[in-house]
Each structure stands twice: as C-alpha cells, then as structure tokens.
Amino acid sequence: MKIIPVNKEIVTLMLKESKTAKESGLETGGFLFGKLDRAKRTVLYATGPGPEAVRTPTFFEPDYGFSALEFTRLKKDNNFLKFVGIWHLHSVEGLSGGDIETLKRLDKSYPGFLSLVVSNNSMKIRAFCIEEGEVVERKLTLVKEKKSCLNFDRTQKLIKPSSLNKKAILSMGAGSGSSVATPYLARAGIREIALADPEKLEPTNLVRHLGTVGEIFEYKVDIIGKELKEIDPDIQLTLIREKLKEETAVKFKELFAKSDLILGSSGNISANRLTNEICLELKKPVVYAGVYQKAMGGFSFLSTGKENDPCFNCIFDYTSHGIDETNIEQEKAAKRYGFSVEELAEEQGLFIDISYVALLQAKMALLALLEGEEHQLAPLPGNFVSWNSRNMKTTWATIQKRKDCPVCNVEAYFASLESEVTK
Template identity: 25%
Template sequence: MLPVRIFDFVLDALDGTLGAVQPEQGGALLGLRGQDVVTSFIHDPTARVTRIEYQNSQWLLDEITQREQSGVQRFKGIVHSHPARTPQPSYQDRHEFATALEANPELGRYIGPIVTHDGGSALGPHELRTSPGVRISFFCGTFDGPRFTLERMRPIRIPLRAAVERAGLPFPESTVQVLDDVQGVSVPLPDDLFGPCRHLFVTAHFPFTAPVVYALDSLDGAGVRALPWDLASPPVDRLAGALQSVLRTMNGVNGLPSPGGREANGTATTPPAPEGGEASVEAAPEAAAAPAEGGHRPLAPAGHAWPVAREAAASRATGPDTGTMPVSGALPDPGTRPAPGTPAAPGASAVPGRPARRGMLGRVGAWFGLTGRTSLGQALFARTGGLLSPALADRHVLLVGAGSVGSYLADVLVRSGVGRMTVVDPDRVEAANIGRSLFTAHDIGSPKANATARHLRNVHPGIRTRAWKASVDDIKPKHWRKTLPNVDLIIAATDDNAAQQRLNHLAYWFGKPAVFVGLYEGAAGGEVVFSRPSLPCWACSTGGVRETLGNLGMRPPTDYGTGRSFAVPGLLPDIQHVSSSGAKIALALLHDDAQDRITRFLAKPLAEHLPMVLMAMEPDHWFFPKVMENVPGQHAFQSIWVRTGPRPDCPVCGDEARRVDPLEYHGDAKDSATTEQMQQALRARRAVSGSGSR
C-alpha cells in the first residue's frame, strides 16, 4: 500500500470544514512537487452540492491555477465528503478521478480522500480519524497502461503543529509556506525568542529527520542551523528539546516556555495522540543513526559555515531519508520581519523589499536564470539556439520500451526540449538494469515506465508525461485510436520483434514518423531505422538485413515462447553510441522548418531513400572490414547508410490495395497465413463496399 504523507494542520482544516458540516462538501489538496505529500487544503464554498453529490466550482479551478502560478505548491487531487457508512469512491468518483488525471498527466497519481461522519466503526489501514466522529479514507488513482486503477493509500500524519504547540509556541498557519527548492514546510518562529526573520523548516519525514532553523540574508546566502535531534525521545517532544538546546546555545536563555500547547488563557495542554489505522506516524527510517553521547545526533561539524550553494548540493545528495543537514555558525540578522500574525499574500515575500517567491535556495536558481517552470523550459534551448527549435516544447513522443536504449532516448529528448512524452513498458526495474540505464537503486521494483516518467519530471518539472505499464499486445485498439492521432513521433525500442512490427504497422497507418533502434550480439553493432509515409516501412527496410544477420549469428538469441531477445552482455558506451544516433534522427524528424539546422541533417537520407543506419562499435565487425579495407584510418565506430525500398506486397507500405488496417485484426505478425487471410477478407469487404457505393 502506497503511503501518503499529510501535515496535521491540513487534517485540522479538513476536520473543521468537511467534518463540521453535512455532506457533500469538498475542496482541493495541494502539496510538494513530485511527492505524495499534502501541505494545503482549499475549501470550495461555492461548489454545487447536494446530500449525495459534490461538483467543484470554477472558482476552485481558478484558485488552484492562481496558487500554482504564484506559489510553489502543486495540485494533488480533490477531497470531498460522503454520507455516513460510504467511505469509498463511487462510480462517478472513479470517472472524475480518471478524467482529472488524464487532464493532468504530470501528477502520476491522483489523490482522492473521502471524508465520512462515522464514529464507531473500526479504521482500516488506509484510514485515520481527525476527531471522534470524522473518518478520512485515502485513495489514489493511476493509469496502469491505458487502464485506470484505484488503490488505497496508507496515511502518515506529520505532527508539525502538534510539535510546535508542544514546545509552547504559537502556530501561525497563515504564514506556513512551502519552499520551492528545498522540499518542505516553513514556519516563522517568534522574534522575541529567536530574533527577527527566523524560520523552522521541516521535510516530509519530520519528526524522524532533523529540521533546521534558518534566516534569510541578502542575495549571497543564508544562515542555517541544524537542530540537535534526540531520536530516543518521544516524536512529538523532539522539537521542544531541540529548540531548548538551541536557545541555550545562541542566547544564553533558559529555553522555551513550558512544553505543551497554549490555550487562550495561557495554560498548557498536551495535544491528543494521533489515531490512525496501521500507523498514524511513520516508523523511523532504518538509515537513521543512533544518538551520540548526550542524546543528540551529530549532524555536521559544529560552527561550520556552509555557503548556500553547498547546502543545496548537500541536501540533494543526502536525500530526505538520512536526516542529515549542514550546520552553520551564528545566525545572521537579515533584517526585519513583519509583525507576528500578519499574513503574507500568496507567493509574496515575507520580508519587505525582497523579491517574491524566493525560498532559502531559490535565489541560487535566479543567479543562473532559473526562476520557474517556463524559465527552465526556455533554458533547455540556451545552448542549442539555431540548432533546435523551441517548438519541440509542443511535440508529443510515444516511447515504447524503457530499457537501456529507451530510457536513454527519453532523457536526451527531454533535455533537448521535447515537452510531452508517453512511456510504455511492461516490465519492472531490476537490479541488473542499473548498470546500463538511467535507473537508480531507488527505482528497483518500480515499473520501468513510471520510473522513466519520474526521472523526466526531475529533469524538467514542466514536462507532461504519462506512463503505461503494458506490453504492445495489451493495449486495445480503442486506446491506439485515441492516442496516436495526437502523437508527433513514435520510438520503438523494444526487445520484441513482434512488438516492433506492430508499432511499424501502426505508425505507417496513422501517418506518423517512427524511429526503430536495435542492437546486435554483444552490442558490437546496431541499427537505427526511421520511417514515414514517403519511405519504406521498418519491415521492408530490415527484412533482408535481418536474415543475413541471423545467418551470421549476429542477432541476439530470442526466447522461443515469447519471441523477445534475451538480455546479453554489452558495454554501456556501445549501447549509447547507437542510441544517441537514434536520438539525433528523432530530433530531426520532430522538426518541420528547413531553417533549423537539425532538419538539414536528414536531407540527404530522405532524398536518396537511405532510411537505415548500420553501425559497428568493434573492429572487424560483420562486413565493415571488407567495405572499409581501402579507407585509411579505420578501426571502430563505423556506420553505413543503407538504401532500401518497399515491397509491393507489403501489407504496411506496399500497394494501396494490399494495405491492412492494423486495428482490424490481432493476428501474430509471424503468422503469415493468418495475415494473408485477414488481407483477403478486408479486400473482399472493400470490393463489396466499393461496388455498393458506385
């Protein structure tokens, strides 16, 4: 069951709105970019509601857009309430979830909790209770290939508000902000105790990773102090102990007010223990180190000053699970913060005169011209001006096969500026994949399609991605009909000849350019074939060549039952040599304007019908020594562009009367008898239809 982390002040907001009125009511959830972490709730008071129906308003959609554009939070999904004893999504809910996820494919998952007024029944592992009579059940929608699936999610309550109030401090919800560059939540600290403009910053793994206290100074950096963190103490008490220790060190004062929340009369109260299903607070990561002598975990050399760029690099390198953050010396006095309790406008700076929407590390990006999604998209073309067109941002690539070849191609195309990609692969990441692809150890067990899409969003958060965990045969004709008209290029990088043939047929039928990348035995050689309606199809280009390769033993062996190539040893540089050639051809096919330099790269191959490139990465490979024997300076990394032509009887690119709609049959491409029968039947239907129309 996938976890979803949600801050306790968001749960308080849900309890005080949806939990306080009769269903149905609802609103939007916002959170950290690229993570299943919820940091904000927007109630939709103008929604159209009845006792059994909730429909969000245009105001809510506009508010989500405004907050995403002016702030750093991202839309996560819609939460709404149901009548008692119906804590599960309805059929209409499933439809709405799927529609919203199709419109926002960059989400990856659509989070859709259900709030019900159920007081007595037991909680499931996907549920928690915000007050005695209010239950929240967590669900998420994803696309598994073209099929929409609904799953339960395990909620993890992040007790930030409880910990702050346990420390005897006020919790100013109106000024809670999500920092852009460092993923987390920032809470202002009282000026009278910590000095002006001090903030507490926590990540989604609080209270099991140490937060920091930071102060913003001028544009040249930020002062950061990591809190001493005692993992042996109760989770909700750790913050109080850490802040006490910092105050004694910084100011020589006795510490904080008495632990516990503050009522209006000043008396301290103990926050109630959170209630949940399996666990309401996350278990401590195994990577967390044991406390050092004195009960505090050593996080970095004391008194060490870290420049802001090094702090950013350190936080990215260690990741959210290690709990390590750098320690600086005394915090600088950066200026004056607005009076306590004064809310900051959405996206506005908390310090007068400071540029808006720049977090602790956000100014680093400003130094390099990276101030948002749009700017990053423009920056992708900063070093390719005149070579590639910014129009790539509107191009949609369908990538089938996300292994060592496909994942590399996806990475190159997105870094080159392609703005939309659908990734299809039926397999999951295995440890053996790490050495020859872009995947990391954290991806092991994840679907390759999802892991690739996640990597692409990390490269460019503005890209629109969609992941299908499916084989080519699993995808139904209706999904091809819906998807292919909106695709600008198809890339076939599978290890299955039948799948390559199917994609070849689909690409030609829908009039889409396509690139096919293949490797030979041991990655000592490879091929790149490209097609479009004016050229031969992949099958006609490769037919004779593949027969020759098979006779010479240079094709990788295939599994008799599946027809897929066995994984064989091959060097990553050789694999990427072939893949990079395919990437350049793909980029050329994505351009229409002859003024772009990349377009001229394919001018000769297109004019002379040279749609197949054969490559040798090793000396003495195949026929290359014979062909190149009189050419001086030859050793390896050779290529030859091959002239091919269509076969008149080809059902893909041959005579028009013999072509077959690939969506009208599902026969195995290797079964020529079945294919011929289908062709005859289709020709007969066309003949009858044609005579009738005359």
C-alpha cells in the same frame, strides 16, 4: 539536523484538521504518503482521520479503509508513491512513550518511517524518526514548486524552440535505449512525451538503465518520467504501464494519433509489427532502434509513414518469420541468434554501447520532427544507420520501399503472388 521536504498542502491540511479537533476536544491524525527518490524521503500527501476513525480526548485510531482508498486513488497517477509515515495531534510538543514504541515497531517494516506531531497548544509541527535505534528529530521544509528553467540560448541558433515545444512523441518501450533517447529529446525542447512499457526495473537492469538502487522494482516508465520532470517540470507526461498487443491496439491507437512521432524502442517484434501497422494506417513517422548481439553495434531506421517510403517490414520481413511470444517461437528466435532461450534473455551488452544507438535514434527523431521547419542542423544522410562499436563507425544507407512488401505494398505483393502462381 537532516531535512524532510514536505508539501505545503500537507501542512495546511494537518493544521486545519488539528484546529477543528482542538475545538471539539478530540485527537486526530492520518497517514503520510510520499516518495523515496535516491535515498531522499519527501512527504507529498496526507490523509485526514476518515469518517470511521476512533477519536477521544486521549486516543486516536485512523480509519484504515478510508486511508487505503485514498492511497489507491493517489497511486493511479503517482505510481512511485510509498507509505512513509503518520501524523497526529498531541497534547505535548513531542512523542509519548506509546508513540515511541509505535515508531520503533513501524521503522522495522518501513525504514526511515516518520511521525509528525502537531502540538495541541502551539500548533507547531515536529518530525521524528528512528536512527540507529534511537528517536531523532528532523527539520521540516516546504517543497519548493519547481518551474521550468530551460534556457535555449546555446541551441536556439541551431533550432528555434518554437519548432519543438508543441511537438508530442510516444516511446513504445521504456528500456535502456528509451531511458537515453527521451531525456535528450526533452532537453532539445519537446514538451509532451508519452512512455509505454509494462516492465519494472529489476536488479539486473541497473547496470544498463536509468535508475538507482532505491528505484528497483519501480516501473521503468515512472523512473524515466521522474528524470524528464527533473529536466523540465512543465513537461506533459503520459505513462502507460501495459503492453502493446492485439487486445490493447485500439487503446494505443489513440496515443499514436495524438503523437507527432513514435520511437520504436521496445525491441520486441510483435510490438514493432503492431507499431508499424498503426503508423502506416495513421501516416505517422516512427524511428526504430535496436542493438545487435552483445551490443557490438545497432541500428536506427526512420519510416516516415509516407506512401512511397519503406516500412519496418521492408527491412526486417517479420511476416516471413511469424514471430510471436509463445515458448516455441522464442526457442526458434533464440536458435537464429545461436542462444538458448535463457541466454537470449540474459544477452550481454554495455550501457555505453546501447547509448550510442539510442543517441542515433534521438538525433534521427529530432530531424524528422524538424522536417519543414527552419533549422541549422545537417540533414540525414539516409533513412537507415548502422553502428559498429568495434571500429566505432557508422554506416548510412537509404532503404527503398520493397515492391513486394505485404504490409505497405499489399496490391503489389498479391500481384507478385499471382504472377508466381501463373508461371
């Protein structure tokens, strides 16, 4: 018999509601919410009947408005939440003919739909669903509370766990690279991670992003968040399902301020521009990463935020391109790479090759976070590394601050302009 994990609080709620209803001689019930994670159905929340429910000794209809509000409230912090079933008190230990018809009808819209029945006599809870057109019973088991069991015995001689477990990072972007880099950083001992990305996992993303078929159309930050919780249940997560732009910069700035390091993983020039400017203002280190055409290579670059160190614009000079997100500028960007806009959006690249770059970003971020801490890792050979997937080689360089950078060296920049004008 297949097992359905159920949250302990759900069992407590159903039994409490059922005992109260039994004393009053009325039926009761509610809705079940949970998650579908890699083909496994877990029941996490349940509602009661609601204040406007219709209840008689032989009939029950829940308060749909109340249940909808509860679902909306719960989904704010649990975006993965799905409608997975219903529960109700019943005079017999099983389903009535009407219950079976309802279950079959709902199973067509919600495959695997559950019906939990509480016996009015024994208070025993039984679970039923439809399989190959027939009603089958499923065994219930309580969801075990997960606790962190990370053991650093095999890494603590290299890095002291105390050096990282109070660090906080923010990943700007939750795409392919972030889905590789952040789990590695969690395994290294970072206990607080924020992820920001407005996109959902599309079918075309599946070949180069963390996630499964059952997670398609979920937000990427939620998918990575679930993975991080599986690694360390005690990890503190902040999931932001919106985009960094001029209108949201103030809100994001608060997240930057709380973070010890930023991962520039968006691959978007507008977002990287704002990330660069905010990090310079707050003097926050940021590690950018990106891949080249067809993922034939990529780069990772550490900008420390310190006065004498280079910023993102020192290398990529986005101020000279003025790239934004309009169609006209997308066409210009596409032409620079030799693509149409459609081809640029569908640019090829193996997850294996993207992952190499993400690992470089993660290692660079780790070493940046360990600055000033005692550890046995080799120091960074430079602040910029380029990876070539054709010859499987990395090239390190130390990029200097540009004397005429209009972002991190404004006075020198205007001085150079004045010099040009007076020539």
